[in-house]
Amino acid sequence: MGSRAVSRVALWIAIIAALCARANCDSVTLTQGVSVRLEPAAKLSVPAVLPLLGAGATFSPFSGSLTVSYRLRTSPAGAGAITLQAASDFAPAGGPSIAAGALTYTCAGSTLGTACTGQESVATGAQSPVLAVPGGACTGGGGACSAANPNTTTVSFTLENDSSARTGNYAAQITFVVSAI
Amino acid sequence: MNFRRLLITILLAGAVAALAQPQARAQSFGPSGTTTLSVVVGPEAAIQINTSTSSLTASGSTFTNDFTGTTAFTYKVRTTKTGGTGNIGVQVTSDFSPGSGPSVASPPSTGDTLSYTCTVTSPGTGCTGSQNASTTASTSVATFGADAHSAKAGNTGSVSWDLTNDPKYGTGTYTATVTFTISAT
Numbered sequence: 001m002g003s004r005a006v007s008r009v010a011l012w013i014a015i016i017a018a019l020c021a022r023a024n025c026d027s028v029t030l031t032q033g034v035s036v037r038l039e040p041a042a043k044l045s046v047p048a049v050l051p052l053l054g055a056g057a058t059f060s061p062f063s064g065s066l067t068v069s070y071r072l073r074t075s076p077a078g079a080g081a082i083t084l085q086a087a088s089d090f091a092p093a094g095g096p097s098i099a100a101g102a103l104t105y106t107c108a109g110s111t112l113g114t115a116c117t118g119q120e121s122v123a124t125g126a127q128s129p130v131l132a133v134p135g136g137a138c139t140g141g142g143g144a145c146s147a148a149n150p151n152t153t154t155v156s157f158t159l160e161n162d163s164s165a166r167t168g169n170y171a172a173q174i175t176f177v178v179s180a181i
Numbered sequence: 182m183n184f185r186r187l188l189i190t191i192l193l194a195g196a197v198a199a200l201a202q203p204q205a206r207a208q209s210f211g212p213s214g215t216t217t218l219s220v221v222v223g224p225e226a227a228i229q230i231n232t233s234t235s236s237l238t239a240s241g242s243t244f245t246n247d248f249t250g251t252t253a254f255t256y257k258v259r260t261t262k263t264g265g266t267g268n269i270g271v272q273v274t275s276d277f278s279p280g281s282g283p284s285v286a287s288p289p290s291t292g293d294t295l296s297y298t299c300t301v302t303s304p305g306t307g308c309t310g311s312q313n314a315s316t317t318a319s320t321s322v323a324t325f326g327a328d329a330h331s332a333k334a335g336n337t338g339s340v341s342w343d344l345t346n347d348p349k350y351g352t353g354t355y356t357a358t359v360t361f362t363i364s365a366t
Contacts, residue, residue, distance in 0.1 A: 045207050046214035058227040059257055062220050069207065087215060095222055103218075150210075159220055163257040163331045167265070170220050177213045 040078050042180035044070040045150070052159050062096075062159040068130065069150040071139040072112065072180050080113065080133030080180040084155070086124040087173040095170035099124050102160040103172070110153035112137055112146040122157075122174065130155060130176065226258045226267055226365035229335070237344050248283075248344040252359070255335040256305065260325050260365045267325030267365035269305065271297070271340065273316045275358035281351035286316040289349040295357070297322075301338035304329040311343070319362060329365075 046069075052062035074080045086103070090096045096103070103122040107115035113133035120128045131153050140149025157174075208214055230252065237248035260267045273295065277283045285295050295314040299307035305323035312320050322340060 043210040043212055044214050045210045046216045047207050048215075049217045049219060052218055052220040054223075058225045064218070066216060067207075068214075069210070071210065090218075090220070096220065157218060159218070161222075161225070162333045163225070163259050163335065164333050165222050165259065166328060166330055167222050167224055167259060167261050170222060172218045173215050174218055175213055175215045179212075 038073060040073055040075050040080070040180040042070065042072040042080055042178040044068055044082060044176055044178040046176050050157070052157060054161065059161045059163060061161050063157060065154055065156040068153050068155060068176060070112075070131075070152070070178055071150045072133055072178065073138040074133055074135050074180045076136040078135045078181040080131075080137065080178070081129065082113075082131040082153070082176060082178045083127035084122065084130050084174055084176045085127045086122050087175040089124055090170040090172040092168070092170070094166040095168055096159055096162065096165050096172075098122055098172055102162060103157060105155050105157045107131065108154045108156070110151065111148040112139060112151035113153075115153050119158075127177065133180070222259070224259055224261050224265055224267070224365040226256070226363040227335075228254055228256045228269065228361055228363040230254050230361060235342060237342055239346050244346050244348060247346045248342075250342045251339050252342065252361075253337065253339045254361060255337050256323075256363055257331045257335045258304070258325055258329055258363065258365050259331070260327055260329045262328045265325075265327040265329070265366050267329060267363070269301070269322040269324075269338070269361060269363045270319035271314060271322050271359050271361050272319040273314050273357055274360040275356075276316055277355040277357040279353070279355070282353060282355035283344055283347070283350055283357075285314055285357065288345070288347070290345075290347050293345040293347050294343075295345075296343045297340045298343075299323060299338065299340055302336045304331060305336065305338060307338065314359065322361065325365065 047066050050064045050066045052064040054062050072080045086098045089098045104119050106119055107130055110131055113131045115131055116129045138145035139151050232252045235250040235252045237250040239246050239248045258267050273285045276286050296311045298311055299322050301307035301323040305325055307323050308321045
């Protein structure tokens with residue numbers, strides 16, 4: 001920096017000091033300690049509708065897959081889970097029946113936690129596992145947390161194509177629940 | 182077109198393209214989420230032949246009894262609730278061979294036939310009386326009405342064959358192929 005530049009900076013400092021003195025201004029430095037307590041938390045999102053489609057061959061099962069998106073934080077000694085349950089059986093009557101064990105699913109590809117293994121049955125009166133998350137897990141940001149945000153896992157449903165079911169359009173509701181402690 | 186107009190055009194095209202994208206169907210995040218599984222169950226039909234080779238044999242005195250045998254099958258069917266129909270048919274898709282024996286298409290004697298009767302469990306209705314098999318057309322084994330649906334494991338049926346025992350047949354072993362077809366609407 002040349003002498004002319006130094007002089008220019010000094011001049012500005014003098015001007016600001018003079019203005020400050022005229023305005024009777026003051027300058028105080030405060031240090032504020034901030035702490036935050038992050039509680040376990042979890043939330044998820046699923047598609048509103050999943051069509052189950054036949055594979056083409058006669059009486060081959062109907063199937064469809066959906067992605068469960070979730071954000072989750074567990075305490076170091078805690079755990080998290082995603083489960084599903086049939087909130088309502090297929091309606092109207094005369095078609096497929098979840099209560100009769102016609103609907104099964106498999107899980108795959110979770111970006112945080114461990115997806116269920118093998119084939120699971122959907123029940124109307126009980127929750128079935130989709131995902132288990134260990135303690136000290138969290139979504140996003142990398143490092144100790146997952147790189148993905150939100151995290152995702154895939155659930156593939158298979159509905160038995162029972163010839164005793166009557167023709168028609170049928171719908172059932174599946175509720176996914178996420179929890180973290 | 183100057184640069185500004187080109188830029189506006191590109192931006193408008195991008196906006197239109199964005200609006201044309203299908204709506205994201207995922208719901209907002211929450212402690213739970215509900216998916217509606219939808220399925221369209223349509224008419225279908227399938228048949229399984231349980232007797233892969235039906236041997237036709239004659240018993241008793243010479244030429245007094247025809248050659249007879251049975252083919253068993255299991256079928257699955259689902260017809261439309263209103264106006265649906267279905268049927269099982271059979272056709273001789275390969276006539277008896279080698280030559281000099283029985284023939285469906287060209288019998289050595291007038292009146293020689295490969296005929297059959299049907300036994301079909303509900304919801305099917307088996308053919309009535311004796312039917313003559315044909316090489317040129319499918320003939321009826323069973324019919325289904327609207328809103329017919331078989332058991333989960335399927336329902337059973339059978340065809341009892343009767344082949345004329347004509348002295349004109351040369352001795353030997355003869356084989357023919359018959360094809361069962363099931364359909365549903």
